[in-house]
Amino acid sequence: xxxxxxxxxxxxxxxxxxxxxxxxxxxxxxxxxxxxxxxxxxxxxxxxxxxxxxxxxxxxxxxxxxxxxxxxxxxxxxxxxxxxxxxxxxxxxxxxxxxxxxxxxxxxxxxxxxxxxxxxxxxxxxxxxxxxxxxxxxxxxxxxxxxxxxxxxxxxxxxxxxxxxxxxxxxxxxxxxxxxxxxxxxxxxxxxxxxxxxxxxxxxxxxxxxxxxxxxxxxxxxxxxxxxxxxxxxxxxxxxxxxxxxxxxxxxxx
Numbered sequence: 001x002x003x004x005x006x007x008x009x010x011x012x013x014x015x016x017x018x019x020x021x022x023x024x025x026x027x028x029x030x031x032x033x034x035x036x037x038x039x040x041x042x043x044x045x046x047x048x049x050x051x052x053x054x055x056x057x058x059x060x061x062x063x064x065x066x067x068x069x070x071x072x073x074x075x076x077x078x079x080x081x082x083x084x085x086x087x088x089x090x091x092x093x094x095x096x097x098x099x100x101x102x103x104x105x106x107x108x109x110x111x112x113x114x115x116x117x118x119x120x121x122x123x124x125x126x127x128x129x130x131x132x133x134x135x136x137x138x139x140x141x142x143x144x145x146x147x148x149x150x151x152x153x154x155x156x157x158x159x160x161x162x163x164x165x166x167x168x169x170x171x172x173x174x175x176x177x178x179x180x181x182x183x184x185x186x187x188x189x190x191x192x193x194x195x196x197x198x199x200x201x202x203x204x205x206x207x208x209x210x211x212x213x214x215x216x217x218x219x220x221x222x223x224x225x226x227x228x229x230x231x232x233x234x235x236x237x238x239x240x241x242x243x244x245x246x247x248x249x250x251x252x253x254x
């Protein structure tokens with residue numbers, strides 16, 4: 001299924017992505033387009049291929065067939081760090097923070113990774129104005145300004161997920177790939193995260209892989225539904241709700 005082209009600015013495009021593991025087809029000709037200013041959710045039961053898709057889009061694993069285009073460039077053969085430097089950020093299902101470092105230090109490390117200056121190896125990171133500024137701005141956007149000096153390991157679960165997004169933002173991405181950012185959150189933390197995503201989509205294209213269906217239908221402009229590695233539907237939330245294939249295969253309705 002090829003996504004329809006619109007007048008909106010497409011920042012990330014996957015076309016006919018296929019991934020095989022031996023005789024197993026984990027992804028079967030999956031296509032999607034992420035547009036600036038919108039949240040595109042990918043849903044499906046366990047084993048549907050969601051994690052494989054996000055890993056291919058981010059550059060962690062290569063596709064068996066198909067292509068990935070980021071900001072108008074074919075990045076199919078690019079490594080994950082190279083895609084990140086072009087403007088791709090991602091979070092993971094499990095926390096990838098440094099618990100003994102402060103919130104600020106976590107954000108600064110992420111910023112330094114995207115603005116490496118090996119010729120200044122002798123210079124203290126504290127004196128790098130670019131990474132320091134990027135770290136503070138990212139933390140502020142993620143709502144963590146008041147927690148800059150707190151060790152990351154002492155944050156609540158929801159705050160740790162906010163920090164992961166802040167670390168993504170510190171690299172100045174245009175595309176965000178978020179893998180289950182709401183997992184394990186209570187109602188209040190979920191509301192805070194949805195407010196953050198709503199604010200962030202203004203300048204970004206966001207891919208959201210999520211199991212919280214209430215949240216998905218509230219935040220996403222478009223939803224792609226996967227079953228057994230293939231896309232069975234990709235539409236606005238209203239179209240997904242009324243799609244008989246989706247209701248049968250995923251929502252459990254007839």
